[in-house]
Amino acid sequence: MAEVHIAIIGAGPAAFYAAEYLLKSGAVVSMFELLPTPYGLVRGGVAPDHQKIKSVTKVYDRIAANPNFRYYGNVEFGRDLLHEDLPNYFHAVIYATGAQSDRHMNIPGEDLPGSHAATEFVAWYNGHPFYRDSKFDLSVKAAAVIGNGNVAMDVARILERTPEELAATDIADYALEALSHSQIETVYILGRRGPAQAAYTTPEIKELGELAAAEVIVSPQDAEIDPLSAELIQSGADRTMIGNVEAIRRYAAHEPEGKPRKIVMRFLVSPLRLIGTDHVEGIEIVKNRLVASDDGSLRPKSTGETEILPVGLVFRSIGYKGTGLPGVPFNERDGVIPNAAGRVVAQDLQIITGEYVTGWIKRGPSGIIGTNKPDSVETATNLLKDVNAGRSWHPANPHPEAVEALLETRAVDYVTYADWRALDADEVARGKALGRPRLKFTSIEEMLAAIRERRQQPTAGD
Numbered sequence: 320m321a322e323v324h325i326a327i328i329g330a331g332p333a334a335f336y337a338a339e340y341l342l343k344s345g346a347v348v349s350m351f352e353l354l355p356t357p358y359g360l361v362r363g364g365v366a367p368d369h370q371k372i373k374s375v376t377k378v379y380d381r382i383a384a385n386p387n388f389r390y391y392g393n394v395e396f397g398r399d400l401l402h403e404d405l406p407n408y409f410h411a412v413i414y415a416t417g418a419q420s421d422r423h424m425n426i427p428g429e430d431l432p433g434s435h436a437a438t439e440f441v442a443w444y445n446g447h448p449f450y451r452d453s454k455f456d457l458s459v460k461a462a463a464v465i466g467n468g469n470v471a472m473d474v475a476r477i478l479e480r481t482p483e484e485l486a487a488t489d490i491a492d493y494a495l496e497a498l499s500h501s502q503i504e505t506v507y508i509l510g511r512r513g514p515a516q517a518a519y520t521t522p523e524i525k526e527l528g529e530l531a532a533a534e535v536i537v538s539p540q541d542a543e544i545d546p547l548s549a550e551l552i553q554s555g556a557d558r559t560m561i562g563n564v565e566a567i568r569r570y571a572a573h574e575p576e577g578k579p580r581k582i583v584m585r586f587l588v589s590p591l592r593l594i595g596t597d598h599v600e601g602i603e604i605v606k607n608r609l610v611a612s613d614d615g616s617l618r619p620k621s622t623g624e625t626e627i628l629p630v631g632l633v634f635r636s637i638g639y640k641g642t643g644l645p646g647v648p649f650n651e652r653d654g655v656i657p658n659a660a661g662r663v664v665a666q667d668l669q670i671i672t673g674e675y676v677t678g679w680i681k682r683g684p685s686g687i688i689g690t691n692k693p694d695s696v697e698t699a700t701n702l703l704k705d706v707n708a709g710r711s712w713h714p715a716n717p718h719p720e721a722v723e724a725l726l727e728t729r730a731v732d733y734v735t736y737a738d739w740r741a742l743d744a745d746e747v748a749r750g751k752a753l754g755r756p757r758l759k760f761t762s763i764e765e766m767l768a769a770i771r772e773r774r775q776q777p778t779a780g781d
């Protein structure tokens with residue numbers, strides 16, 4: 320094909336899978352990322368004690384090795400690269416910016432100090448530069464995590480791991496230090512529905528039972544399954560539901576081992592309000608029962624029976640939420656860019672020429688890393704179909720060199736993939752010296768300083 324130049328905004332898994340497909344079809348791909356570092360939630364979201372999952376980045380490095388691939392880190396879309404610049408340099412753009420915010424509980428007390436988004440805690444312990452200065456009061460004895468998804472599992476696990484367990488991971492150094500002095504003994508995980516409706520997956524619920532110093536407590540009442548789900552389990556239809564319910568039943572049947580820390584799983588409870596004057600001192604919850612809704616799903620309904628749990632920290636873990644981009648249509652309610660199979664659509668549902676979307680900002684915050692591959696293939700396939708049919712932008716300067724010249728006139732200190740690989744090697748070397756898989760740079764200034772230093776070092780063959 321004649322040179323087709325595609326911009327991708329964002330550098331997480333969905334961005335790389337889209338790039339892979341486009342590069343295989345002969346396109347030139349320029350990827351722009353706000354942070355100097357790539358990989359999105361694989362670096363900033365996946366829990367540090369899940370190093371095996373993080374090894375998927377090797378696949379992204381292979382994609383980036385294609386000579387038609389360019390990476391521009393430390394570039395802010397809307398400031399360094401403008402929406403109106405795009406048609407001058409690219410045939411099309413794919414937005415792959417993920418979900419930068421989170422959902423709120425909308426209950427009284429939610430804004431008290433000590434009440435946090437789980438996503439903030441996750442970004443903090445993963446060394447995300449925007450969250451390194453967050454503070455969590457780990458001197459309290461008990462914390463609550465609201466929600467029954469895999470992020471709730473991650474947060475509970477990281478709160479309850481021992482310093483030795485954490486030191487074996489690439490958790491940010493300041494988080495390792497803070498968590499090493501944590502006084503938290505009990506973490507409540509509060510699910511608004513039952514064990515059969517939990518959103519976490521079976522390996523994650525089982526992993527909670529394998530912590531060195533914490534044990535999972537489930538009361539027999541909490542392990543009870545509603546009759547409708549019991550029927551479903553009997554039918555053997557839903558493997559995840561069966562595995563999840565079995566895990567909870569095992570926890571309920573288990574004799575306490577006497578480990579010093581507890582993870583107490585409560586089901587069929589919703590948060591009503593956070594209690595406290597200048598910081599969280601407790602959470603009032605209400606008992607629910609399940610009722611069938613019109614679409615057949617089981618929804619929680621309050622019984623009116625309330626209870627107060629004495630906790631000093633609350634993490635709401637009820638879902639990520641996308642945020643809008645300058646100049647791009649946005650559906651505020653769902654936190655996504657409205658689209659038809661990856662083609663961005665305007666309010667009147669008309670397809671907008673040249674603009675595409677993939678990943679969480681396309682479909683919402685669901686699925687595992689691999690879910691992004693077919694999602695991105697769908698988007699990239701439609702994009703190439705449109706380009707080949709002439710339904711695209713017709714750029715005057717469809718070359719990476721022209722984009723680089725533009726960034727240089729704007730004095731943007733962009734980071735290349737070679738810069739990132741050098742920084743990556745530095746992080747791994749710093750970690751090795753401490754017997755850890757990696758010691759992350761957690762401030763943008765530090766990252767850029769290390770990159771500058773590396774740029775001045777002669778490379779082999781110089």
Ligand code: NAP
Nearest residue numbers: 466467468469470471511512518636637638639684685686
């Ligand atoms: P999630 O899977 O959508 O779970 C959200 C949880 O919050 C659900 O249990 C939901 O309950 C609950 N919830 C929603 N609104 C609530 C409210 N107002 N009050 C109480 N509870 C409420 O979201 P997530 O945990 O943020 O995970 C996002 C995605 O990343 C998921 O696809 C997840 O599997 C994935 N992820 C995977 C891993 C892994 O593979 N290890 C790790 C982290 C994240 P209802 O079901 O009742 O709505």
